[in-house]
Amino acid sequence: MSQLNILTLPDSRLKTVAQPIIEINDDIKQLATDMLETMYAAPGIGLAATQVDHHIQLVVLDVSEEKNRPLVLINPEIIEQAGLQTHEEGCLSVPGIYAKVKRADQVVVKYQDIDGTHQELTADGLLAVCIQHELDHLKGIVFLDHLSILKRKLALKKLSKELA
Ligand code: K1U
Numbered sequence: 001m002s003q004l005n006i007l008t009l010p011d012s013r014l015k016t017v018a019q020p021i022i023e024i025n026d027d028i029k030q031l032a033t034d035m036l037e038t039m040y041a042a043p044g045i046g047l048a049a050t051q052v053d054h055h056i057q058l059v060v061l062d063v064s065e066e067k068n069r070p071l072v073l074i075n076p077e078i079i080e081q082a083g084l085q086t087h088e089e090g091c092l093s094v095p096g097i098y099a100k101v102k103r104a105d106q107v108v109v110k111y112q113d114i115d116g117t118h119q120e121l122t123a124d125g126l127l128a129v130c131i132q133h134e135l136d137h138l139k140g141i142v143f144l145d146h147l148s149i150l151k152r153k154l155a156l157k158k159l160s161k162e163l164a
């Protein structure tokens with residue numbers, strides 16, 4: 001197992017659109033294991049392959065209190081969504097910046113698990129927020145892109161001060 005380097009803004013690689021995974025081979029399984037280790041160590045509740053400079057459709061998540069419910073989503077796709085919720089979000093690629101983002105309250109996501117089995121998961125609350133946040137990363141979108149231009153500018157200014 002090894003921890004991976006997490007890309008941070010303004011790295012343009014975070015804007016890359018991830019490609020579907022055709023074959024779930026040992027390299028993909030190792031990457032998922034390393035991403036989980038990286039996420040737990042950060043600490044975080046989610047991580048997309050984009051953030052560790054692998055531009056493939058793979059995300060890991062664990063929103064449990066005990067950090068004992070890891071989820072690996074391969075080729076995830078939101079197939080249903082309903083309602084609206086506003087939640088404060090952070091991002092390991094935007095360290096030290098938090099902002100409220102409006103997203104769907106409930107989502108149904110279809111994906112393949114690490115064995116390649118097709119699955120569907122219905123999520124609400126923090127898990128739904130985290131799924132939407134991580135799937136955005138696979139499209140090259142970060143949570144600041146959901147803010148007004150003014151709020152985004154303020155957040156980026158704060159980030160540049162923090163990274164200086
Ligand atoms: O994608 C990422 O960078 C991970 C991000 C996920 C996320 C957080 C909050 C709302 C939506 C998505 C994080 O994990 S930031 C760190 C964080 O929120 C956290 C860390 C430790 C304990 C609890 C939360």
Ligand code: ZN
Binds near residue numbers: 090091093
């Ligand atoms: Zn993020």
